Amino acid sequence: MIFNIHAGHNPDGKIACGAVGLIKESTESRRVKDEVIRLLKAEGHTIYDCTCENGISQGDVLSRIVKKCNSHKADLDISVHFNSGRNDYEGDISTGGVEIWVYSKSSKAIGGAKRICHKVSALGLRNRGVKVSAELYFLKKSAAPAMLIECCFVDDADDVKQYNYKLMAKAIAEGILNKKISTKTALPEASISSDKKRNLKLK
Numbered sequence: 664m665i666f667n668i669h670a671g672h673n674p675d676g677k678i679a680c681g682a683v684g685l686i687k688e689s690t691e692s693r694r695v696k697d698e699v700i701r702l703l704k705a706e707g708h709t710i711y712d713c714t715c716e717n718g719i720s721q722g723d724v725l726s727r728i729v730k731k732c733n734s735h736k737a738d739l740d741i742s743v744h745f746n747s748g749r750n751d752y753e754g755d756i757s758t759g760g761v762e763i764w765v766y767s768k769s770s771k772a773i774g775g776a777k778r779i780c781h782k783v784s785a786l787g788l789r790n791r792g793v794k795v796s797a798e799l800y801f802l803k804k805s806a807a808p809a810m811l812i813e814c815c816f817v818d819d820a821d822d823v824k825q826y827n828y829k830l831m832a833k834a835i836a837e838g839i840l841n842k843k844i845s846t847k848t849a850l851p852e853a854s855i856s857s858d859k860k861r862n863l864k865l866k
């Protein structure tokens with residue numbers, strides 16, 4: 664299969680670089696998309712990185728991303744973002760969690776989006792579910808079926824505690840492909856800390 668993927672904003676330090684909290688959306692979304700690219704390539708798929716590194720505004724970033732996406736005939740377009748708005752810097756034992764946006768209820772991206780949400784929630788992040796928006800530029804303009812993933816919240820200490828970019832990427836890749844990826848390919852370098860294991864057990 665052929666995929667397009669991108670990190671949703673400019674890199675850290677530039678204009679329109681996304682949400683900043685305990686972690687930075689710009690940086691983490693690049694980590695996640697790079698790892699998804701690695702996993703999908705290892706599974707034999709073609710994947711194009713449509714990330715924009717030097718947009719002059721958020722609108723410019725988006726239009727450049729979509730231009731790159733639509734220059735390939737892909738089965739799926741994937742946008743990687745991180746959410747913000749929880750403003751929980753101390754941690755209150757409740758995660759903000761994952762949500763995924765698709766263009767419509769009949770989007771072909773919906774099945775994969777549901778699987779990703781389910782897999783990410785197994786990492787200890789609340790499943791906020793798949794949501795529909797006909798307003799988001801990327802979803803509106805993408806020629807291929809598209810999903811916009813809000814992996815978790817940058818400004819929630821509980822999310823940041825549970826979040827690991829390799830496990831996030833594995834959940835996304837497995838959800839997209841609807842298959843288990845062997846741990847040989849996906850083994851996280853820094854595996855889940857004992858702290859996280861304890862938290863996972865509590866859920």
Ligand SMILES: [Zn+2]
Pocket residue numbers: 671672681682688744745
């Ligand atoms: Zn974003």
